[in-house]
Amino acid sequence: MKRALRLLSCAALVFVLVLSAFAQGGELRFCIKSDPKTFNPVAVADDASETVRYLTGGVLVRVNRQTQQLEPELATSWKITNAGKTITFTLRPNQYFSDGTPFTAEDVAFTVKQLTNPNLHSPTGDAFRSGTGDVTSKILSGNKISITFPGAIAGLDRLFDQVAIMSARSPKKERAVLGPFFLADHKPGSYLYFRKNNNYWKKDAQGRKLPLLDAVRLDIQPNREIEVMRFRRGEIDLINSLDSDFYAKLQQGSEAQVRDAGASLDSEQLWFNQVPGAPIADYKKAWFKSQNFRRAVALSINRADLVRIVFGGHAQAAIGPTSPANKFWFNTKLKALPYDTQLALNLLKQDGFQLQGGTLKDAQGRTVEFSIVTNSSSKPRERMATMIQQDLSRIGIKVNVVTLDFPSMIERITAKFNYEAAILGFINTEMDPNSQMTVWLSSGENHAWNPNQKSPATAWEAEMDKLMQAQTQSPDPKKRKAAWDRVQEIVYEQQPMIYLVNKNALSAVSSNLVNAAPVVLRPQTYWNIDRLYLKSDADRSGK
Amino acid sequence: MARIALRHFVRILVTVVIGGIFAATLVRYAPGFESDEQALDSRLSNESVQALRNARAGERDVFAFYKSFLVSAAHGDFGTSRTLNRPVRELVSERLPVTMRLIGTGLLLGWALALLFAVSAVMVRFAPYDVLTTAVSGLILCVPSAVLGLIFVFANAPASLAIGLIVFSHVFRYWRNLLDKSYMMPHIVMARAKGLSPARILVFHVLPVSAGQLLAVCGISVSIALGAAIPVEALCGVPGIGQLAWQAALGRDLSLLVTLTFIVTIVTLLANTASEIFGQAFRVQEA
Numbered sequence: 025m026k027r028a029l030r031l032l033s034c035a036a037l038v039f040v041l042v043l044s045a046f047a048q049g050g051e052l053r054f055c056i057k058s059d060p061k062t063f064n065p066v067a068v069a070d071d072a073s074e075t076v077r078y079l080t081g082g083v084l085v086r087v088n089r090q091t092q093q094l095e096p097e098l099a100t101s102w103k104i105t106n107a108g109k110t111i112t113f114t115l116r117p118n119q120y121f122s123d124g125t126p127f128t129a130e131d132v133a134f135t136v137k138q139l140t141n142p143n144l145h146s147p148t149g150d151a152f153r154s155g156t157g158d159v160t161s162k163i164l165s166g167n168k169i170s171i172t173f174p175g176a177i178a179g180l181d182r183l184f185d186q187v188a189i190m191s192a193r194s195p196k197k198e199r200a201v202l203g204p205f206f207l208a209d210h211k212p213g214s215y216l217y218f219r220k221n222n223n224y225w226k227k228d229a230q231g232r233k234l235p236l237l238d239a240v241r242l243d244i245q246p247n248r249e250i251e252v253m254r255f256r257r258g259e260i261d262l263i264n265s266l267d268s269d270f271y272a273k274l275q276q277g278s279e280a281q282v283r284d285a286g287a288s289l290d291s292e293q294l295w296f297n298q299v300p301g302a303p304i305a306d307y308k309k310a311w312f313k314s315q316n317f318r319r320a321v322a323l324s325i326n327r328a329d330l331v332r333i334v335f336g337g338h339a340q341a342a343i344g345p346t347s348p349a350n351k352f353w354f355n356t357k358l359k360a361l362p363y364d365t366q367l368a369l370n371l372l373k374q375d376g377f378q379l380q381g382g383t384l385k386d387a388q389g390r391t392v393e394f395s396i397v398t399n400s401s402s403k404p405r406e407r408m409a410t411m412i413q414q415d416l417s418r419i420g421i422k423v424n425v426v427t428l429d430f431p432s433m434i435e436r437i438t439a440k441f442n443y444e445a446a447i448l449g450f451i452n453t454e455m456d457p458n459s460q461m462t463v464w465l466s467s468g469e470n471h472a473w474n475p476n477q478k479s480p481a482t483a484w485e486a487e488m489d490k491l492m493q494a495q496t497q498s499p500d501p502k503k504r505k506a507a508w509d510r511v512q513e514i515v516y517e518q519q520p521m522i523y524l525v526n527k528n529a530l531s532a533v534s535s536n537l538v539n540a541a542p543v544v545l546r547p548q549t550y551w552n553i554d555r556l557y558l559k560s561d562a563d564r565s566g567k
Numbered sequence: 568m569a570r571i572a573l574r575h576f577v578r579i580l581v582t583v584v585i586g587g588i589f590a591a592t593l594v595r596y597a598p599g600f601e602s603d604e605q606a607l608d609s610r611l612s613n614e615s616v617q618a619l620r621n622a623r624a625g626e627r628d629v630f631a632f633y634k635s636f637l638v639s640a641a642h643g644d645f646g647t648s649r650t651l652n653r654p655v656r657e658l659v660s661e662r663l664p665v666t667m668r669l670i671g672t673g674l675l676l677g678w679a680l681a682l683l684f685a686v687s688a689v690m691v692r693f694a695p696y697d698v699l700t701t702a703v704s705g706l707i708l709c710v711p712s713a714v715l716g717l718i719f720v721f722a723n724a725p726a727s728l729a730i731g732l733i734v735f736s737h738v739f740r741y742w743r744n745l746l747d748k749s750y751m752m753p754h755i756v757m758a759r760a761k762g763l764s765p766a767r768i769l770v771f772h773v774l775p776v777s778a779g780q781l782l783a784v785c786g787i788s789v790s791i792a793l794g795a796a797i798p799v800e801a802l803c804g805v806p807g808i809g810q811l812a813w814q815a816a817l818g819r820d821l822s823l824l825v826t827l828t829f830i831v832t833i834v835t836l837l838a839n840t841a842s843e844i845f846g847q848a849f850r851v852q853e854a
């Protein structure tokens with residue numbers, strides 16, 4: 025009898041294990057805003073293509089989105105030498121692309137060659153530009169390769185997180201992949217369908233072959249309202265980068281399905297136009313060039329209210345160019361600017377501004393008034409502009425809010441410079457400050473307040489140039505951190521960009537999705553796509 | 568007959584060319600034409616941002632662009648879409664059948680509904696029923712296409728039904744008045760007085776008299792359906808040329824917008840020409 029019971033319990037255990045093995049899988053569904061512009065992983069420049077690359081691309085190293093640490097993937101080890109110019113990878117042996125083509129060092133060399141093509145003009149490729157001269161790849165053995173760049177590249181190894189290895193020999197070209205999924209079907213404008221890559225190398229801690237999902241379907245849906253509705257109906261399983269309004273709506277329906285991972289790397293900021301040739305009045309240019317004026321405006325903005333009212337508490341008051349979520353690069357010495365209108369008025373007084381009958385006048389008696397442009401497609405930015413208008417009225421400044429469609433706004437702030445102040449957000453996909461070179465160098469195209477300077481217009485911009493150049497050429501992370509800390513301090517002192525908030529990373533995840541652990545780094549909800557799976561119908565019904 | 572066909576062909580060709588230059592000029596001088604959202608990517612080097620800007624250089628002179636566009640179009644090359652990074656010809660050939668199916672189904676549905684209600688209204692001659700059908704069509708007419716599309720999204724109903732209702736609302740009243748007028752013609756009043764069956768009166772006396780004008784309305788409703796397809800496709804996520812036009816407009820996609828203008832103009836003019844020719848044929852028969 026005992027023996028029979030033992031046998032029965034063993035059989036039951038085996039049955040449960042088998043059942044749990046079969047319980048994984050399923051087809052994950054979520055939405056992307058538009059068709060991918062490219063399937064070429066080195067040419068990726070838009071969000072949709074980035075998503076495809078993340079699902080299909082096999083990389084040598086991966087930044088773990090949860091720990092923010094670099095981890096080996098297709099490379100088992102790597103070494104940076106030659107003062108940051110050379111990186112040598114040891115590759116994982118016996119790996120195959122989705123179509124069965126073997127993965128070798130030749131593929132890495134081929135990918136690097138594609139990546140460093142000077143005519144590519146992609147964000148991924150540009151990150152590897154350093155000095156003049158060719159990039160050379162040297163295959164040391166079947167699974168060892170060293171790549172030498174003409175100049176030192178700071179944080180070189182982390183950049184390979186974005187480099188999906190392409191096959192040099194597969195007839196399928198970029199459709200042959202090393203990532204967890206491969207593109208099986210694409211109906212332009214409608215959906216993309218990915219199947220599990222059976223040649224994917226990874227296994228989980230229990231020794232199960234990854235990915236656990238059988239398929240992923242991406243529906244193309246530009247309208248967030250409809251996306252939320254489909255999530256509610258259970259037609260899709262997750263939503264990435266929710267804004268606070270939709271988060272609140274979904275929270276009312278099901279508290280368990282919304283996730284707030286905390287402050288993200290993204291920031292929202294206000295800046296004044298300091299372009300010398302801009303078609304705005306000279307006296308206004310003088311205000312905007314004044315450090316005291318900018319600091320006074322920064323001190324007069326009640327960030328706590330912005331967080332509370334505009335973002336429903338799902339944001340943090342921003343401090344500077346680096347979000348506190350960026351654990352390594354954030355300068356911990358800096359604290360959020362206080363909301364202090366009295367201090368702001370004292371600073372304005374130093375520049376000859378006077379408060380007369382509730383209106384601020386400059387030294388020549390002109391009323392202080394300016395307009396803020398922002399894009400009409402962003403409700404939070406419109407609301408922030410309105411609240412800033414209210415805040416600045418307390419120190420006598422009159423603000424006019426102008427909303428424009430996005431292309432018109434970009435044209436104004438990057439080509440025509442026909443604006444006085446602007447509110448816009450920065451999406452930071454990378455943690456390394458190197459990805460912001462064109463923002464902080466005075467000669468940069470994205471040096472928003474005064475781009476493309478022939479020589480630095482101010483002493484502090486000259487100092488920032490030196491610091492940025494120093495940090496990009498140093499292989500020593502500590503020296504780089506010290507340089508970047510100082511840049512953050514200069515921005516804090518000078519306020520060329522008045523940082524407002526760091527939005528929280530909000531997402532919605534179906535309760536049927538197992539192993540989902542949204543984080544602040546992109547892609548927040550499916551960073552561990554190979555470990556996600558959907559509960560089987562039996563699990564859902566609680567059997 | 569050949570001369571009439573040639574005249575129509577020349578008219579369509581001239582209208583398409585003028586429509587194209589008009590569309591190109593509007594897009595070229597629209598605010599934001601010079602911008603590229605990608606240029607804001609801080610990871611891009613200055614050289615790459617410049618390269619992005621230079622990519623538009625060929626489109627700055629609208630007349631030079633249009634001339635080269637027409638030359639390439641004559642060889643079947645309609646350029647490359649900026650927003651989707653694919654040849655325009657490919658995009659259109661993928662999506663045109665989707666739109667044609669959508670508006671085809673919508674038109675058939677709209678016409679069938681309009682004819683059904685128009686005929687029943689004039690045959691039943693029951694005031695409350697007449698008021699009800701008129702009110703319903705008027706109500707649908709007042710609702711913008713985009714809102715109707717959104718309602719259908721939330722109701723999880725097919726987009727072709729939204730197009731059908733839009734067509735119905737535009738056609739119904741006109742057809743009802745037309746049939747009503749035909750029923751009042753002396754020879755039909757006489758036929759009714761003599762006790763001919765309503766069906767016989769409708770099929771053999773009313774419809775042949777009204778057919779020309781009914782067809783003319785059909786031609787107009789094609790352009791109504793095509794116009795409605797843009798917001799409906801964009802909202803309902805139907806991957807047709809309506810959705811494409813929406814994306815192209817937002818992205819100031821010159822080559823794509825000019826090509827779509829060509830298509831919309833050609834379809835509209837062909838539909839109008841066809842209804843005109845049929846109408847003339849019916850008038851000749853009547854005479």
